[in-house]
Structures are given as C-alpha cells and as structure tokens.
Amino acid sequence: MATTLSSLLSRTHLTDHDEILSAANAVLKKSKGDPEAQHVKAVALLKLDRFDDALRVFEAGGDALKERARLEFAYALYKSGRPEEAAEVAGLDGAERGLRHLLAQATYRAEEFERAREVYGQLGGREAQTRGEENDSGREGELVQKKKPAREDLEAFETAYNAACGCIARGELGQGEVLLRRARDLCNALEELTEEEKVAEIMPITVQLVYVLCRLGKMEEAERLSSTIHIPDIPDLSTRHIAQVNALCSSAEPTNPYLSQRLFSNTPKLPASDRLFTYQSSTLRQNAYAMDLLTLKTSGVAKSTSAFLSTQTDLPTSSSIATISVLNAAATANLQTGKAGIKAMLPLLEKRPNDVGLVLTIIQLYLKDNNHGTALTLLTTFLNRLEASGTPADLEIRYTPGLVGALVSLYSLQGRSATIRTELANASAYWQEHSQSGRPPSSLLRAAGSALLASQDPTDLRKAGEIFESLLETDPADRLATAGLIAAYATTAPEKITQAHLDALPLSPLEAAGVARPPAALGPVSAKRAAPQKEKQNKAKKLRKSRIPKDFEEGKKVDPERWLPMRERRGVVAEEKAGSRSETPTPGSKIVGGGGGGQGAQKKKKKGKGGSGEVGAGLGGYMCGMAGVLHCRVD
Template sequence: MATQDVLPQLYQQLNICTGTDDYLRSRRIAEQIMKADPTQWDAFYTKLVCFVHESNFEAVIRNIASHNFGDKSKELAFIHAYTLYRLNRHQDALNTLSKNENGIRELELRAQILYKMERYEDSVTVYQHKLSQLEDIDSDRLVNQLAALSLCPTPQECSITPDILDTYEQLYNYSSVLIAVGDAPQALDYLEKAESTAVNEMTQDPDYSQEELEDEMSVIRVQKAFASQLVGQTKEASKIYTQLIKKRISDHSVSAIASNNVISINKDKDIFDSRKRMKACTSEAALKKMTSQQRSIVHFNKCLLAINTNQLEQARSYLQHLRKIEKNGNELVPLLELSIQRRNEGLGDSKGSLLDLLSRHKDSPSIALTLAQIALNTHQLELCCEIICSTTPICYKPSFVSFVVTAYLRLGEFDKIDEVLTTAINYWLSRKDTESKSIEHLKKFVCHSANFKLQRNCYREAGEILEKFEEYFQDDRVYSQLLISSFAAIDITKAEKVLSSLDQKEIKKVNVDELEKVQNLRQVISKKTPLLDKISKKDDKPDRSIKSKRKSKKKKGKLPKNYNPDKPPDPERWLPMRERSYNKKLRKKGGRKVYARSPHQSTQSDKPEPKPMSANQKKKQQQKSKKKGKRW
C-alpha cells in the first residue's frame, strides 16, 4: 500500500487513541507514521509527548538529538527544558530556555527551575515582574510564588493581598511568608484557616483518600507547631510534634522536621530522647526531601548534640561535614568550634585564643559578642571592652557604649572613656542624614561627654564640645544647664548670657505657706485608732473551751524519676512494658534471647542552642487522575 494511502488511516487511529489517553498505543502508532514518513512533524511531537507521560525522559532527549526539523525544532525548547528539569539537570534546562523566546509557560518553568536551584530571589523576580502583568490569577502560580517568597534568604514583604487566597495551599504558603518576616502570631491564624479549608476540600472530593488527607494535614500541623514554638508556646508545640512522630507519617521529611524541633525544645535535657530523634532526622529518605538550609540545620544540631554528650571526636567530624555543605558560610559554625575547644582544652584566661578567633571572623557580630561574654565570664573586663570596641557598628549603639563606659569607670581608665564617647559622637554625626535616630543619639552622647568632662573639672573642654554642637540643641534645658556649669568656672559673662536667654517660668499666684507645709508630709504621724481602744483585753485572749481543729496537710504526690512537665504523659504508661506499642521485641541470636541495650547517660550541654526548623516546604496542588478525552 502506498504511503499516501497509509498515513490518513494511521492519523485517524492516532486521533482516536489520544482521545482515550492511551499513550502507549498512541506512541506505537506515531512510530509507524514516522517509519512510513520520517518528516511527519505532528507524529514526532506526539511521540515525544507520549514519552513524557510515560516518564521516559531519557528517550525524549535521545529523539530530540537524533531528529532535525529545521525552524520547527525551536518549538521543542519547552518540552526539552521540561525533560531536563525532570531529570534534575537544572542548569541545562535553564540554558535551553535562555536560547529561545519565552512565553507564559516558559516563564513559569523558568521560575520553577530557579526554585529547584534554590535561587529563590530570582524565582520571585520572575513571578513579580513578568508573570504579575497577566490579568488572570492562576492558583498554582500563586502557590509557587508564595513558596519562593517564604524561602528568600532576606525576608521580603508580600505584595499579595490575603483576600484572594482561597485554597489551603495558598493559605499555608502565605503563613510561611509571615513566619519568614517574623509575624508568627498572625501566621498561626492563617494556619488555622488552612487546616479547616483542607478538611473541607478533601472530605468533599472523593478522589482524596484518608491517607492523603493525613499527609496534607501533617504538613500544616508541623508548621503550626513551629509557629507556636516561635511565640513561646513550647508545651503545645511539643505535644503536636510528639503526636506526629507517633503516627509514623509516610512523608519522611515531616517526621524529620518534627524530630529536629523536639531536639531544639529539649536543648541540654533528655539527651537520650534527642539522640533517638536525631536518627529520624538524618535518614537518607528524609534528607533527600529537605532544602540545603534544612539539611544544614539538622547537621548543626547533630554536631551540637555530640558536643553535649562529650563525643568530641564525632563532633569534629560532623563539624567538617557541616563546613562542606555550607554554601554561604554559617556564622554559628565557628561557635561550634569554640565549644569543642572549650570542652577539650578549656580557654580559661587565654586572651590569645579569643583574639585569634575574633581576627578570623571580623564581620560576625554574634561571634564577637559571644567572645566578649566569655571574656566577661572569665573576669577579663578589659579584654571584653576591647572586643566590643573592635566590633563595628554595634559598638556605637547606646547600650554598648554605656556598658563600655561603666566598665572603664570601674577600671579607672578615664582617658579611654573620653575616647569612646568622642568616637561615638563622630560616628553618629557622620550618619545624621542617613539614619533616623542619629540626631537623638548624637545629642545624648554630647551631653554625656560634657557631663563626664565637668566631673573631671575639664570645664573648658566641656564648654567647647557644647558650643560645637549648639545647633542641635534648641530650647534644651539640660544642654543649657551643662553650658552654664561649664561657663561658670571659666567665663562668668557667658554663663550670665546663657542664663538670661532662658525663659523664666512665672512664679505668681504661688502660696508660700502651702509650699512650706510640703516638708511636713515626710513626717510619719502615728495615731491610735479609736476602735482599738474599745477592744477589751478579754477579747484578745482566745477561748480555751473552743479547741482549734488541726488541719491535715496533704502530701504531694510523687512524680516519676524522669518526669518532664513540658512533655505530654505517655498514654500507654499504665500498660506493662511488653504490651506497649513502642517496646522492642526480643531478638534471637544464636538460639538465645538478647535484649537491646540502652546508651550511656550523657552530660550537660553547652551553648549554642539547637535550632528549630520551619516546614516551609513548597506545597503544590494535588494532581488528580487524568480524565478521558484530555490531552497533555
């Protein structure tokens, strides 16, 4: 039969198969058409689509590479990039999209690829500046935009109004954005709405099973517990975490996040429970589904737990692994190194160790303040001030300047106090046009500096600094008082001039007699109450005929040895150990019964504390089964 006679029949069969979503048969018919005529573009494109639906992405790559249809090959850019995206070849997929013109679906795929590459800010840029111009509001696009926004390294304000959020995925991701910007109380409200919306949506849809409902609810609940933990409701958070762990959810990442956050609540208590939870956090299935930030938090807590249990060799190996996976460099990693060093060798009064660590991490205020606290705890007050003064710009803030001045007063270093105040004045003077509170801080430090000079009888220097900054003090009585005090010792004429410029308060209509009576208020006048004189002595004596009843004291109930009030009680505590669900059964080894041994008791922990982890995973719309008659 001639080719021209075969092709219409094959295309007719192909049209029928694509209408029934029979992708295997459709692909075979498309291959027959390609065999009869290799130049048939429609058959080739249908063949690629069938491979995608069969998840045979390698075959798509091979066919695109082996066929050339000229200008029409540009139309394969999207399917080629999507295939590379599904094969986790994200950079290749991004390069493929960059070579061709981008429509709506190409931009959405680009945003998804950037999200998978953890370039969240770039993904948000695509959504906000390119896809936001579209008139229609796509539900999936809104979910993905909120997910990218919640994971940005620097928290960003959300331009999306919460009134348009109507699905539980949108409400969930919006709550994650609120947590990222530090508004955990409001995030709890939206998580409540997301939970109720999810129950309503899934119970009304017959395509959802009970297991799918539990999986979706577990993601919302673990985020709800995390928000509760942020607002200080640790008991409620611990209760939710424990319930989720005992349910043994199919999503390993949810169990891992709950276990990690239980460790952060335990801190240096209940080390045995923390070690058990850490195994769930570091399972291979859980780590695969985490972001790099979540994996970093898990390994950080793993290293900290090893330090708290005095397993210093393991802690060093965990620390090396943590440095490898840290892309941007976590400023808390050097604190782990410092904790290991203190446990192993002890810093004591080692000034060189602290300054050496400070020189290697000059740009980290948290490390500098930690070292300053260590110096303060070891009674090295001068070293503490030296560390604070070398940490800019926090050393110019009023609280730190106040601490350093107080410390130098105690040490008798008056010249250094003058230097600290002068440096602070110059700093805030240089920022008077950029920061809102710079003038307020400047005036405060000028007054303190002048007052300090007056106390040291440096009247001329106090007057000079006050005259220099006169323009910032308009109608300030404290400033005028200091100026008069300084001029009174060196130039009485100037002092009288400043005094005459002050607005004198009117003292008319003042009753002098009333003012003189004010001092009488300080005298305590004791008078006997007339009622006490009428009470007879007989009434003061108790009647012996009435026997006072002895109150029986209730004994406090004894609590279990390892009782923890922050954790909910075990519901199976009344059952024998062998009947409890979590009891390990006896194992047979060599024909005899062997019991599992418990690990040794651990020691107390040292700071830094474990970090909790947010469950701000990207939630997608549940994809329902394809209906008949629909194409890809």
Template sequence: MAASTASSLASLLKNSTLEEHEQILEACNKTLKTSNSDVEAQHVKAVALLKLDRYEEAVKFIQGAGDNLRRAAALEYAYALYKTGRLQEAVEASSQLQERGARHVEAQARYRLEDALKTLEIYERLRSQGSGNEELDLRVNRSAIDAQAQWLGVAESKSIRKTAREDLEAFETAYNAACGSIARGEYAQAEILLKRAKEICKHSDELTDQQRREELLPISVQQLFVLLCLGKSTEAEEVAREIKAEEALDASTRKVAQNNLLLTSSTDNPFLAYKVFHTTPKIPSEDKLFSYQDIPLKSNKTTLDLQAYKFDGLTAPTSKPARQYRPLSLAPDDLLSSYAQATARAKNETSKGAIRRILPMLEREPNSIGTIITLVQLYVLCGDSTSAVELLESFLKRLEESAAEDEQDTRFNPVLVSILISLYKHRGQRAHIKQELAKAASHWRTRSNPPASLLSAAGVSLLESHNEEDIKTASEIFAKLREQQPHDKATAAGYVASHVNAEDSQNQLDTDKLTAVGDLIRDVDVTVIENAGIPQSSNALAIAQLGTSRKRGAPNGVESKPKRIRKSRLPKDYDENKKPDPERWMPMKDRSYYRPPKGKKKGKRGGDTQGGVVNEDLNVDAKPAATTVATASAGNKKKKGKGKK
C-alpha cells in the same frame, strides 16, 4: 512498515487518554526502532516520559536525540531540567523561549534558586498580560514569592503586602500569608492564619481524602513550629499527635516535620535525639531545602553532634592549610562551621582552658569571624570583658584600615556593630556606644540600601546629644529612613523628633501618624500617682508599714528569749553573777574609782578629749607656741667628755 507504524501511532495518540502514557511510550519505542530520527515520535516519547514522572530519563533522551528534538521540545526539556534539580540550566533554557509556559518554568526555577526579586518581576509580567484561568495560580505563587523575599531579607518595606481578604479565601494563600508573618516574627498573626488555612483545607470539596491529608501535613508542621515559638507547649503537643512525618510525599517536608516533632519530645538523652534526627533519609538534590530551612537544620545537627561528643568530625576540616586563606564571610554557612569547630576544640567547655585551645585556631584563620565571636562569648562567660572588647576592637580596626570596600562593609555589618555595642553597654561605656553608632551611620548613609535597624539606633543615640551637628545628622538619618520605610511609626517618631523646630508640612503629616498623647495616657490616674508620692524602695516601704523596723517582734504575751553569747567572746574571768562595771566604756582616767600611781599627781579631769568630755574653756583652735631654736638645741646638746674634741 515505517508508514504503518507511524499511522498506528497517530491513531493511538488521537484516541489516547491521560492514563495510557505507558502504551504511548511503547508505540513511540516501536516507531523509533524503524526510524530513529522521527522528530514527532521523539517529541511524543519525551512528553510521555514527563507524564510518567521519569524526568531523569527524559533529560537523557532529549540530550541524546540531537538538536532537532531539543528545538522541538525546548519547553519540555527546560521543565525536565527543573524537575531534576538542574535549576540554573533550566533558567538558561527557558529564558530563551517566548512561550507563556516557559515563563512559568523560569519563575519556578528562579524561585528554587531563591532569586525572589527576579521571580516577582516575571509574575508581575504574566499578570499584566492577562491571567485568564491562571488567576488563582498566579495569586498563590505571588504570595509564596512575597514570603520568600521576606525570609531572605530582600523585600523592601514598601512592597510588603498586608494580609488581604482574598488571601483568606483559599488555604494556599492563607498558608503563604502565614509564612510571611513568620518571616517578620509575627507569630500570633501566623497562628491565626494557619488555623484558617487548616479549616479551609479540611472542608474543601475539590480535594480527595488523600490530597487533603497531603495538604494538611505541611500546614500542621508549620503550625507546630509557630506554637513552639509562642511557648504554647500543650497546644503544640496536640498538633504533634496529628503529624505523621512518614506520610510526607517529599523528603524535605519529612525532614522538617521530624525536626519539629523532635523539639516537642521529652527525651533528655542526646544520643537518642541524635538517632531520631538521622532516621530520615538524605534529601535528594531536586528536593533540596531553602537556605532559611537548611541553616536551622544544620545548626540542630551540629548541636546534636556536640552533645553526642562527636568532636573529631567537626574539628577535622581545620587541619587543611587551604582554610588559612578563607576570605571574610558573614554567610550563615561559614559562621555555623566556625562556631562548630571552635566549640569542638573547646570540647563543650567554657573555661579559660577552652579559650587557650581555640586561640591557635584563630592564628591559623585570622579572618574567621565565627571563631572571633565564639572567643568573645567565652571571654564574657569567664568574666573577662576587657579581653573580649580588645579582641573585637583589634579585628574591626584592621578592617577599618583596609581600602577594600567589601571589608569596609564587613566592618560596619549590623551583626558585628551590635556585638560591640553590647560589650560597651555591659561595661557602661556610653560614650563608646554613641561613637560607634555615629561611625556606622556615617558609613551606611552613602549606601543605596542601608540596614534600617542600625540607622534607627544611630539616629536615636544622636538625638540624645545636645550638639547641633549630632541633631543635624540624626535628622538626615531619619529623613533617609522615611524614604525607605514611610509607614513605620518608629521612623515617623524619629523624623518628628529630629525636625521639631522645622515648620514642614511633612512633619505635620508624620505627627498625625503617631498615637495621640491622650490615647497613651487614657488609663493613667493622675490623682493616684500624686497621692503615691515619690517611689520608695521595698525596704523603706516595709519600715514605714511596721513603724520602726522590718524585724518582727515577739507575739503578745510571749517573752523573748535572751540572746545567747558565745563563750569565745567573753573574758576569761567572766562571772555571770557579777554585775558589769557601768563605767567600763569610759577611759580609765575618767572613771570615778581611778587613782593615779604613787609619785604622779592626778591630772585635771577632762584634760584629754578622746573618749571624754570636751572642756569648752580650752581654745582648741589656737596654734601652739613656737619653740625657739636655741632652747631646742640646748635641750638636745650633749656634754663633751674629757679629752675629746
């Protein structure tokens, strides 16, 4: 009986096609009922389950069948683990195999785990071993990994490829090149590449109509995001009308599409936006988003929660005592959680009362960087930049005094350094800016992969100094940056400026990379600039054009109305028919009609200088004669009364 069943299974497998996996599965089940230890039948059943996309069932079957099947179907087992989202187990299972297919499974699993650098190594090894009919697949996957490495910020500037002609030959590579441009913030270039990818996909003869719609959907979703970033709202609305999020095959694409469509909607009702955002079902574990997708979506969800006044759900985690011992972290998840909790505590307010409600939260979680940043922002919004600087400086000083290396790295993290420099710039403390950048550069120069933007800013700041030590430090910084990113023009300019007095062949090579001065001033008309003279303010230019004043005069032939004077400013005995005294501005003693009171002689006209004419004959610079002590005493001495001593 078992022999006949096995022969029928072999016959079925020989004559089977790709559409008969259900029949193959039924035959395997019949065989395993009579001989449950038949490894060949078990192996065929595992493959049939994979072909039918029943991955979870395949994993359970292989695990329950024993070690013999796990060894025989090791590649199938690793692939099933990958498809069910058990990525780390898939990496461990596939890395122990020597097959080429196992390398593909390992690369895909590591790609989902965002291990971009290791994935790049695997694909480089596969390409060096010969690609054969996998050339297009390897190029597509390699371009996807390049984009991911840039999204994660782990790609070295030397390894970033520019868009090549071969990238424009297939819509997959054009799409991945566009994703790389988005990661670098080059949205205009990404828009061009996405249009190219969409055009190739629409006219592809290798795709059915259903496949074409499935491939065009993620391209349109990405195109919508790029247009929103470029501020092209009209074009974004046209693309949004093409997107039908419900047609997406996977939940992750559906979620991203729904989020981008929500950004183009004109609804101002936060409760309606909250409802639309949560219409998509929960994303399963095997289809989870990448971190650079997940963080923005979580941020949008938190924003909608706050706008819908769902404060209790955001503030509840702060009541747990264990959070008091949370370590220092600048991870996006931790920062977003702290921002949300602090904002919920403040109940969306930006007043001093909101600050008072957040401060107890900082006392419980002194290492919460997100809470500190939120308080700094609130202090600035309330006009109290002094408290903002003091709060951040005290936190950074505590980290600086620590002996732990990770706390030192956190102290000079570009995020915190840039916030402190922004506060110093707001307060006009230029010396503090230079000092902070110099300290950050001194710390990161000893590290293998320092933040280039921070070192570049420190180098530029030090170049403005007249101190030889600062110039020397700047030259060392730009020399290190040139090794890290040799094709960057800003780095080349800094290197040339810091080595201006050095006779170096490399200096000349970097000078040749820069744009020539003649090209920079090609469109400048020197004659026009000279004739324009010194720039003047708009007020001065208006006065020069009108002659005397910017005030407009009355039109010709029209008499101007006399200015109306309020009664409160007029004297009580004011008579508009009476002519004002022409000498009313002169001191009373200097007026022509002044007569001194009886018993007093009229003083010499012009004796007093205040308000009158100065007599040049008087020696106003001469010192008055000193009065003798005896005379002064005699004048102040009182006559004693009788009988008094």
C-alpha cells in the same frame, strides 16, 4: 509518520501515559529522528515523573527538539534538580507566558529571590485575573514582598498557607500560627477532596505548624501535634526529614542523645530533584554537628568543621559560616568553658584572625566570667585591625550590624553614651555609602538615628535627620522614622518638616482627650505677653546649730567664693604690712570675706596642725573641684 503516530494515539486513553509512550517508541523504531514522536515521548516521560529519561530524549533530539519543546525541556531541567539551567532556558527572549511562569518558579528554587519577585510581579495584574491565574502569579508576587495578610488570603487553604509562610519568613510567628490553623480548617472543610487527599494536603501544613509552635515555646502542644504525624507515610523526602527533626526538637522532656542522633540520621539521602534550600541545609548541618557534640564526638566535629571552614569563600559574617565556627571552637575546647575554654580557643584565633564566630565565642566566655573589660578590648582590637586594613571585604566585616550591635552593648555596660553615638553614626554612614542593594540595614539606621537624637549637638541632630530621611525613602509609612525626622529637624532645619510628616503621626493622649494643638506646630512662638505672676517668697530654711559656724553673724552676706582655692579668689590681699596686693597668697595672707574658715582664719596657724586656716580652706576647695572631675566620665 505523523499520521501513524496520530492513529496510534487515537486508540489510547489520554491519561494512559504508558500506552502513549509505547506508541511513540514504536514510531521511533521505524524513524529515529521523527520530531513529533520525540516530542510525544518526552511529554509522556514527564507525565510519568521520569525526568532524567525525558532529559535523555531531549539530548538525543538535539537543538531542534529543545527549541520545538522549549517549555517541556525547561520543565525537565527544573524537575531534575537543575533550576539554574531551567531558568536560563525559560528566560530566553520571546518566552511565552507558560515559560515565564516556569522562569519565576525556577529562579525562586535557585534562590534568586529578587529576580523571582520581579517575574512574579510581571505575571500579576489584570492579565492574571483574566486567565484565572491570581493564585498562581498575582498572589505569589505580592507574598514575596512585605505585606499584611489580606481578606482574600483567608478564602482558600492554599492562599492561607502561602500567607502563613510569608509571615514565618518575616519572623511574624504568631500571625503565621493563626494562618496555618486557618489553612488546616479550610482544607478539612472542603467537600470535593477525598479523605486521602485531605491528609496529603494537611501533612505539610502540620509539619510547618509544629515548627512554629517550637519557635514560640509551646513545646507541649508541639509534641502532641507532632505525635499525630506518621512520618514514614510522608511521600516527599525533604518534608519527611524536616518532620523527623521537628519531632526530635519538639520533645518537652530531655531525650537520650544517642537515640536522637540515630533518629536524626535515619532518613534516606535526598535526590537532586528534592534538594533543600541553602538555609534549610545549613540548619540541618548545624543540627548534625550539635548531635555529634552531645554524643561526645568532639574530635570528629573539630576535624570536619575545620575542613568545611577551609573551603568557604563567603564572608565570615555569614550565619552559616559563623555558626560552624562556634561549633568548631566548642569541639576544639572539648566543650570546656571558663578559663580552660578560653585558653584552648585563643590559639585558634591566631590561625584564623578574621573568624567572627570564634571571636564572639571567646567574648561570650569572658562575659560569663564577668570579665567585661577584656571582652571589650578583644572586640575593639579585632574591629580596629579590620578598619586599619581598609580592604572592602574587611570594612564590610567591620561594620556588620551584628558586630556593631555587640560593640554597642559592651559600651553600654560602661555607660559610654558618646562613644555609642560615634560608633553608630560611623556605621550608618558606611552603609549609606556602600550598601550594594541600595537598602542599608534599617535596624542599624534606626539605632543610629535614635542615639544621635539624644545629643544636643546640631551636627548630630542633622545627621539623625538625614538617617531618618533615608529610612522614609525606603518605607514612607515608617512612623518611627517620621517621628525621628521631626525631632531631629525641629530645631536644626524646621523647613524640612512638612504637614504630611505631622499628619502621619498618631494623636497624643492629650490631643485625643480634646486638648487643642497650637495653630502652627513649628511656627514662631506667640508674641502675646504672659500674665504677670506673683513671685513666690521662699521661706528661709532654719539651719541646725551644728551647721552654723562659730563666727556666723545673722544678716551678713556670705562670701560666694568661700569654696574656691585661695589662688582663684578675687579678694585675696596681701598683709597690711606689705602695703600692696600680691598675686599669690602667702601663708600669712588674709581672705576677704573668707567665711567658713572658723577661728583658725583669724589666728596664727599652730605648728604641725593642718587646722582650718587659709591653707586648709584652699585644699578643701581644691578637692571639692577634683571630686566633680572624677565623677564626670570622659568618653
């Protein structure tokens, strides 16, 4: 049968996959179990993009065909929208290099990004260069890690586009815009591509560029560029849908919400083979609910978002869940704000006490009404309840960086710096101990370390040093962490500061101008005696007559305890008639050196007059002390 199939295939052109498929079917009519004919038929169907039909051939051929054509079987699963199963087949022991390429792509499509990074890293290196796979493996393996675009990224439009996508994913939108324009120009300059091929290659680049321009606030340019895209001509359905959404978002002028909703939903349903990533589908779901709210479909949004939230098992801190919670709160409150909106949302909080999005929405409404105290009380009550629960899930919610940041912002409005340091220190300690990935949130650790540096407490400084040390373990080139470590350990543990730490910091403006550094930045202070300096003679300030007491004598030393209450002065003596000192001054006692008392200090106090006698002077001093206490905030 193999000879018959070979003779049939020899009479067909290699690119004529329909004829190859017909030849394979002819052989299979005579021998249904012919493994070579089954293999050829599966490959022909894959070439014709008939992926579901190819999978049916593999199912009919059984394990023998799947093992014989393992690469083709994994590819059929991948193209049929089943990347998890494709990765399982491609990742079996003894996989050839082609299967490892497919494994990397399938794990990426299944959103197993860490595993995809590892596989791409294994595929890179010298072997990739030898096989001419730098653009397929080595470059992609580097792009999934944080890096700056290199010179080779600008040599071809494919690598420039990939580098642009990496920048966009890291939030570096300005650099992403530059690389996207570079990719478009490189593609236009290619002579080996036809005009139709150029249009097909530039289309996704343009759609991505419109998105970036919208994010950068360049709405007029985004709208102008979006108008050049003929959306119905985009063959890829997911790209077509995204382009339609970007066209709506890029409009510089307000549009009719009912027309926008119609255009938003006027795209065909995406097949399983062209499914979106989770972050894409989540954003589009939010957009759909927002469109419904703009067209006043509040009851429908409230009902559908409640149903969605009831089926979710992820933590409520997930951005996709928290955003839907916000939309649900807005729909339940019938888009009301202020006290009316808060009144409508508070009953929801009783039903969903752990709903992070709902709590933050109510807090935002309180802040809009300048009710900062109630907003802080609501958030601290919510977080304290989670902390008291003690369960791993509740503690993870409690120390979510976003919630910690919100709490710190509210504390900063009240100037509670000590409380801020405590909160950030506790949050950083939690994540350093419980981070599953081994990489605590760097933004939170930076904030905690910086806040602890402001303290003069050696314990806080040591904690700050430990935090910056952990940041340097993750990224040794982090200059902020290096500077923080030096500042924290300079007085508490200078032996932990190495010359490498000092060399990593840039020169200060003075050093760059030529001012020499000390021979030992952290060494002992030089014992060389400083040159004697002439003491400055301060001129005595001339007091105004209105400020001079009546009994003032020039040259007489003023009592330093004149502002203290009588009971706290050391010079209190009893009247001469008593003949002995009394611990508690009596109304008739004298104050030694009691300047500032005026004439009332020497005469009897008149009945009914507070005057400026002994009691009056004591009360004045007491109130002065209290003023100091009241102006000192206790955190």
